[in-house]
Amino acid sequence: MRLLTHNMLSSNIKGVTNGFPLRIEAEKVVEKQVDFNPDFLKNMFPKLEWKALADAARSLGYGELPDAADASMLDSDDFLRRLHHALLELHLEEGALVCPETGRKFPVNKGIPNMLLHEDEV
Numbered sequence: 001m002r003l004l005t006h007n008m009l010s011s012n013i014k015g016v017t018n019g020f021p022l023r024i025e026a027e028k029v030v031e032k033q034v035d036f037n038p039d040f041l042k043n044m045f046p047k048l049e050w051k052a053l054a055d056a057a058r059s060l061g062y063g064e065l066p067d068a069a070d071a072s073m074l075d076s077d078d079f080l081r082r083l084h085h086a087l088l089e090l091h092l093e094e095g096a097l098v099c100p101e102t103g104r105k106f107p108v109n110k111g112i113p114n115m116l117l118h119e120d121e122v
Contacts, residue, residue: 021052
C-alpha cells in the first residue's frame with residue numbers, strides 16, 4: 001500500500017468521529033521504483049493532508065519530509081523527489097492500520113489493506 005492510498009483512507013466504524021489519520025504499524029516495508037513525474041506531484045499536493053503524510057512516512061522509517069509544507073516548495077526538485085519517494089515508492093507490504101479513536105486494527109497483507117467492518121461496526 002502506498003502512502004498516497006493511506007492519505008485517503010479513514011475508519012468508517014459506526015459512531016467514529018475521528019477516523020483519520022489511521023496509524024501505521026509496519027511489519028514489512030518495501031521500496032518499489034516508480035518513474036518520477038513532477039506534474040503529478042504538483043497536482044496531488046493540494047489534495048494531501050501533509051501532517052498525516054509526514055507522520056506516515058516516519059512510521060515507515062523515512063524521515064526526509066519536513067513537518068510542514070506549502071506550495072512554494074513545489075519549485076524545489078529536491079523537495080519533489082522526497083515527496084515522490086514517500087508518496088509513491090514506499091510500500092507497506094505487511095502490518096496494520098489502526099483507528100485513532102477505537103484502536104481497531106485493519107490488517108494489511110501483501111500490500112492490500114482490509115478495511116471491511118465487522119457486523120457490529122456497521
